[in-house]
Amino acid sequence: MSHPMMWVFAVLIVLAMGGVALLAAGRGEPMAPAYDDRPDALVPATRALGADDLRRVRFSLALRGYRMGEVDELLARLARELEGDRAPGVPGAGGxxxxxxxxxxxxxxxxxxxPAGSDILDFSTESVDQVESSLDQWSRRDGxxxxxxxxxxxxxxxxxxxxLVRAVPGARWSQHLAYDGTPVVEMPSGRFANPIGRAMERYDGDEGDSVIAFVEAALAAEEGTR
Incomplete structure (x- = not known):
């Protein structure tokens, strides 16, 4: 490429950069306002979710993100289900x-x-040891x-x-008035297991509230009904 042509391209590049700078400075046609794509509303972590929480939540945008219309539709459906407003014919209608x-x-x-990673926390019954260890460590935290x-x-x-749900065919998450709305696991036999409640007991208690023993007992009780 000849030297004159090189200078022409250099001038064009400088002019283009200058135009961008003018727009950014507010001259000419202004640039579109920057949009903060971080979540507009965060899901509460210290209490159970409510339908209004799902309606307010917004997800961050990413290069290879989800279709926002599909995400919005899923959130709307989950909000309706939290309010017990399932469509007729859908299992669980009525809350x-x-x-x-x-x-x-x-x-x-x-x-x-x-920190243990999904290789250890793989939803196997053996991985409950790690949950026990974590709850024990958290219970000792200052403040x-x-x-x-x-x-x-x-x-x-x-x-x-x-x-439990993955280990026992037919087990499912459910709700029962006796557990004050806390999700529990309903076993095929009709028994209810309260894993969230046991995790809280272990956190507030001691090794006598072992979650390992809880899972083993729930599995053994169900095995005895077969």
Missing amino acids: GPAPAVLVRVLAESWAGGH RGPATEDADVWAAGSYLGEV
Whole structure:
């Protein structure tokens, strides 16, 4: 390329950069206002989710993100289910079963972000040892709050419930008046297991409230009914 042509391209590049600078400075046609794509509303971590929480939540945008229309539709459906407003013919209409997808997402998110990693927290019965260890460590933290306000304890309890659901064919997340709205696992035999409640007891108590023993007892009781 000749030297004159090189200078022409250089001038064009400088002019283009100058135009961008003018627009950014507010001259000419202004640039579109920057949009902060961080979540506009965060899901509360210290209490149970409500329908209004799902309606307010916004997700961060990413290069290879989800279709926002599909995400919005899912959130709207989950909000309706939390209010017990399921469509006719859908299992659980009238507020029976808990929105299992929410508990499952909470458990999977916690397992994926845990320092132990998903190789250990793989929802096997053996992985409950790690949950026991985590609850024990958290219970010794200085200035810790009550279990009902600790997001990690809720997530660990959700994880324990998912272990039971995946280990016992026919087990499912449900709700029962006796547990004050806390999601519990309903076994095929009709028994109810309260993994979130046991996680809280372990956090507030001692080794006598072992979550390992809780899972083993729940599995053994169900095995005895077959």
